[in-house]
Amino acid sequence: MADRKVVITGLGLATALGLEVEQNWRKALKGVSGVSRIRLECAGKSAVQAAAQVSDDDWRTICDDFPSEAESEGERRTLFALWAGKKALSDAGLGRVAEDRSRFGAAMGAGLGVNRLEDISRWLTAGKKFDPVRFAGELDLVERESIIRNNSSAPATLMAAKFGLKGPNITITSACASATLALGAAYRAVKRGEADLVLAGGADSMINPVGLVFFVLLGSVAVSKMEPEHLCRPFDRKRSGLVMGEGAGMAVLEEESHALARGARIYAEVAGFASTMDAWRLTAPHPEGNGAEACMSLALADSKIPPEGIDYINAHGTSTKLNDLAETIAIKRVFGNCAPPPAISSSKSIIGHLLAGSGGPEFAFTVLSVAQNRIHPTINLSSPDPKCDLDYVPNVARERVVRAALSNSFGFGGQNSTIVVRKY
Amino acid sequence: MKAGLKPPSYPPADRVAITGLGAVCSLGNSVPEIIQGFLSGNSGAGEITGFDAGGFGCPAAQVKNLPAFKTDVPPQLAITMGKHLSLLMASVDEALRGASIDPGTFSPGDRGFFAGMGMVDYHVEDLLPAVLKSLNRDGDIDYDKFFLQGYREIYPLWPLGMLNNVAFCQASIHFGLHGENGVFCPHGDAGVRAVFEAACVLKEGRAKMALAGGVSEEISPLGLARARIKGLIGPPSETSAPAPFLGEAGAMLVLEPFSTAVERGASILGQIAGFGFTCEKSEDGRFASRQAISSAIRAALSDAGLTPGGIDLVMLGSFDKNELEAVHEVFDADVSPPVIVATAGAVGETYAAGPVLNAAMALAIPGDAELPPNFLLPARSTGSAGFKIGRVLVNGISCEGGCGSMILEGANAG
DSSP: OOOOOEEEEEEEEEBTTBSSHHHHHHHHHHTOOOOEEOOOGGGTTOSOOEEBOOOHHHHHHHHHHSHHHHHHTOOHHHHHHHHHHHHHHHHTTOOSOOSOOTTEEEEEEEOOOBOOTHHHHTTBOTTSOBOHHHHHHTGGGSOTTBTTTOOTTHHHHHHHHHHTOOSOEEEEOBTBTHHHHHHHHHHHHHHHTSOSEEEEEEEEEOOSHHHHHHHHHHTOBOOOSSOGGGTOOTTBTTOOSBOBBEEEEEEEEEEHHHHHHTTOOOOEEEEEEEEEEOOSOSSSOOTTOHHHHHHHHHHHHHHTOOGGGOOEEEOOOOSOHHHHHHHHHHHHHHHTTOSSOOEEEOTHHHHOBOGGGTHHHHHHHHHHHHHHTEEOOBTTOSSBOTTOOSOOOBSSOEEOOOSEEEEEEEOTTSEEEEEEEEOO | OOTTOOOOOOOOTTOEEEEEEEEEETTBSSHHHHHHHHHTTOOOOBOOOSSOOGGGTOOEEOOOSOOOOOOSSOHHHHHHHHHHHHHHHHHHHHHHHHTTOOTTTSOGGGEEEEEEEOOOOOOHHHHHHHHHHTBOTTSSBOHHHHHHTGGGGSOTTHHHHHSTTHHHHHHHHHHTOOSSEEEEOSSHHHHHHHHHHHHHHHHTTSOSEEEEEEEOOOOOHHHHHHHHHTTSSOOOOSSOSOOOOEEOEEEEEEEEEHHHHHHTTOOOOEEEEEEEEEEOBOTTSSSBOHHHHHHHHHHHHHHHTOOGGGOOEEEOOOSOHHHHHHHHHHHTTSSSOOEEEOTHHHHOBOTTHHHHHHHHHHHHSOTTOOOOGGGEESOOSSOOTTOOOOEEEEEEEOTTSEEEEEEEEETTOO
């Protein structure tokens, strides 16, 4: 690969913690949970009653900022991506489309979109059958947020159009690994010389009726009666499943000399990336974390940083029984001989699981840890699972020199991705 | 090959060989069947079966009689995953067999896997029982009913089938693929991206073999609706003029570093020569702009170290006029412009599968074949007897603006 360094020059976020990076980071360091009682009017009887939702005020702010897209697309995932993308470009000093952007690209991890039951019920016959003929004649009645209107590539292609990004445009759909895979694709596109800059990250929102039952059906969502803010508890003995979040996290990945030439502020460097597959089960990670271990090891090899050079791991840390244990085993196998061992924390304990978008905000937090030598805690870790016996930075943020860090994302089905961030 | 062209410069160390091809589409369930159908001038377009598509007023090129592929996926989940799973599995299987790769040929971690995957739409019958259990007296959805009872009518693994990486992950389990990977989505440019990433990881030494391919969407009411809303297919027309239509397909290439392929005695069917990617919507917002498409083609030519005169065959990735105009813009100054083929007229718009299917077809067409006149542009009264395919440009275009171009060198390039 060409000897080009890739640096991070901009970050943008939209999460339950807020719409500004600084605000998100401040709350994350304080361990403020973004999880609250669900605010979806129709979901009163849903088994899922907690989620890390972007506030209604913040949603209105986003819609006001992108009125035509809010009108035409309507769905939250794409609007979150536009907001975070705009913020990341602005943070990188690229807020105005003035320069030639033919070598600027976009890479997004995005979820499957919104399946709406009304897309069936509206076209039922008297005999309670779906009438595809009538449906075909009334496509203008399809809800604007429906997957029929907004497929997975909508966030990346809309960002390209909105921000004039005329280079490579990549959408990755690999469940919870999507955003980190997109960041990795962006890193490699810049490193290989395919682009000078890529706006990359992920966005998702499944806080809609079908989305709410999605993980209930799979048995992987937390449905306990615990207070919402205590429900997401990665690595804790009382963890009972993932807690959905929503939002977006975007970063500007830029070739070093390009960034220096325009005087950009540099947060950190992307030092390596890898992806692997468990090839084990569709419904569960490998119990010994084989795929995750290989992924972290290969990412380290790509970065040429030894395990002892890693001070922090932003874990996938879903708060599910299977993932947290498999990830812990995998980390032990890679970093077991390190003294001191890397600190580990789970952003999902604070902002919930952004699903396909999860790697986006988690990458941003990882970058900030490297840049500022501060690590946000894993909250709600009050009774550690004896099998999860690593240093997860429980409940209180920590100051520690972070020379380099990993961000892990492991997806449903067995796709794994790890990205390495190094101090610049 | 055109007169005056130098033979290709392989085998340089960083070149990537294509050693296996697999494909399924409306023309056939294997690459040889597809080539036979294509060279006969057949079109796979026909009346849509499986549901009443009369309201859409369009044909489609569906894959019918696809042989069942045995996996350990629970039967009901396999039904939910539908053709997405079977199109992928069948094309991977054919490609690996063709490349003489068995489970012991490479270690699992050295096997990369990249695919462009079209969107997955639910089958209405998967959710209909839940909808019916959730209706109020007015026939609207009552979400209290849905959350209390309705959702229980949904098959518990249904959500997995909705993730368009799950068929991909099942293929990784079935074929023992543990290495570098990526699922790109959902249009033609995603198929080109999959081949590009596979080629790159091989050049960079991150894998010793990589599968790269694409899978279309399954023809369904939802998929047809999305295509119509996006402008990929037009409204019902009373004219007899040919109109764009959707197709179903899966296609896969086996890629290896040239040296590895030679070392293990693999048949080399072609080589990867170059790529280009851009993104820009046309002014009317319905497709990629002509400028974006021509820029992607020029970038691929530059990456391959070629001028337009080095291309023998262009395989279009769409039905759109912007693409044809961009091809003319790049190639018309050449004294011997390439032959232009629109396979979409035979197999339909097959999304991420399209460019990979075109690549497989280009590499599998016999050197002395006569290309069917009805799929040439401009249409000819006769085929192209004696034409030998050397270097091929394959485009993958998204209606949302993404453009990917790749150049392959066939066995006749030298």
